[in-house]
Amino acid sequence: MDLGLRDKVTIVAASSKGLGRAVAEEFAREGARVVMCSRDEAAIRAAAEGVQRKTGAEVQWTVADVGTAEGCQKLVKTAVDKFGTIDILVSNAGGPPPGRFDDLDDAAWQKAVGITLFSAVRLTRLVLPHMRKAGGGSIVYMTSTTVRQPTQYLNLILSNAIRAAVQGMAKTLSSDLAKDGVRVNCVQPGRIFTERIEQLDSDTAKRQNTTPDAIRAHYEKNVIPMGRYGKPEEFAAAVVFLASPKASYITGTSLQVDGGMLMSMF
Ligand SMILES: NC(=O)c1ccc[n+]([C@@H]2O[C@H](COP(=O)([O-])OP(=O)(O)OC[C@H]3O[C@@H](n4cnc5c(N)ncnc54)[C@H](OP(=O)(O)O)[C@@H]3O)[C@@H](O)[C@H]2O)c1
Incomplete structure (x- = not known):
């Protein structure tokens, strides 16, 4: 199936390893032009060169901490400077540390909000003018199955609480941005x-x-x-499909990729 991703300018945040890296590679394999980042120069350079070598796609990388306003700006600017526009944003960041309620003070909560929620807010704010100008675009937030069923992960209260905010923002945006031709979806990893x-x-x-x-x-x-x-490439396939023009009538949805782990019907 041709997903229609050839030459689409795609930002994949937090992508030197793990799920982000796999998602970047899958977009590159589909012929997209990919922009990657992480906080570690050696790691992101090696990841981007690896993706480029394996796929032959155009890949740009930068060092950027998406937990900061400057990092989000740098990532988006890198994409626009290199490719002139942005078609797709995959919003991702490192997960908050584990801990139960009694382990965590205000500083830990604030840091986790900065990384998990504000990375999504800021990256969205920065890409939207480009998507609107281009007449449309697609945003995928990487969240977690814990958004639907948090109680099995008692030691992940930061993630459980704050990802729900991202999910709520995504659902709201999906309605609000439909008029601009911007689709908004979430993909929820289980245990990849x-x-x-x-x-x-x-x-x-x-x-x-x-x-x-x-x-x-x-x-x-x-x-x-x-x-x-699950394997990272199994997760990546779901992200790439939902982000792609082939998913043109899908917005506001959340797709879990979890080997059937969640027991809820929806
Ligand atoms: N794997 C799963 O099954 C699963 C399940 C539920 C939720 N999740 C969530 O999905 C996200 C990705 O998970 P993963 O398993 O791929 O994690 P991972 O293997 O730890 O990889 C995280 C990636 O994000 C980068 N990163 C971390 N913090 C960053 C920041 N502030 N700015 C820029 N880049 C940053 C890391 O590179 P640097 O360290 O070089 O910056 C690395 O490339 C996390 O939020 C995780 O909690 C994963």
Whole structure:
């Protein structure tokens, strides 16, 4: 299927590794022009060069912390300076640290709001003028299945609380921006195997006095009907489709990519 992504200018935030990296590569494979960032110069350079080498696509990268206003501005400016417009934004950032309510002070909450919510707010604000000028565009927010079912992750209260705000913003925007030809959707990873999941499993193992392998085995045996963690490329395929012109009548939706983990009907 041709997704219609050839030459589409696509920002994939927070993309030196994990889900962001896989999403950037999948867009590049579809012929999009991709702009990547992370906070670490060596890491983002290597990731962008890797994507370019594997796909032959045009890839631009920058060092930018999307938890800051300057970082968001730098990322969007990099895209516009290089390619002149922006067709697609994939809003992503590093996940907030684990912790339960009693572990977290105001500073921890504020930092997590800055990274998880404000990255989405600012990147959206910065790309919209370009999308409106071009007569349309597409935004995908990477959130989490915890937005639908937070209670199984008691030690992720920052993520559970703040991603819900992103989800609410996305749903609201999907109605508001339809008149501008901008589609807005969310993709929710369940347990897709990346360094983040490795770290969370180690943290849970420490709290439960067991091993990360035992935590993973628990999820794979008892929680995920498909019996395994997902692969980043499986998540990326969903993002790329929803962002693409092939999904032209889909807006305001949230697609979970979780091997059947969520038990809710919707
Ligand atoms: N993997 C899953 O199954 C899963 C499930 C639910 C939710 N999520 C969420 O999805 C997002 C991506 O997850 P992941 O598994 O890909 O995480 P990951 O493996 O830890 O990768 C995170 C990426 O984001 C970059 N990054 C982190 N903070 C950044 C910042 N402030 N500015 C710019 N780049 C930043 C990192 O690069 P640098 O360190 O070089 O900046 C890295 O490239 C996270 O928010 C995570 O919580 C993931």
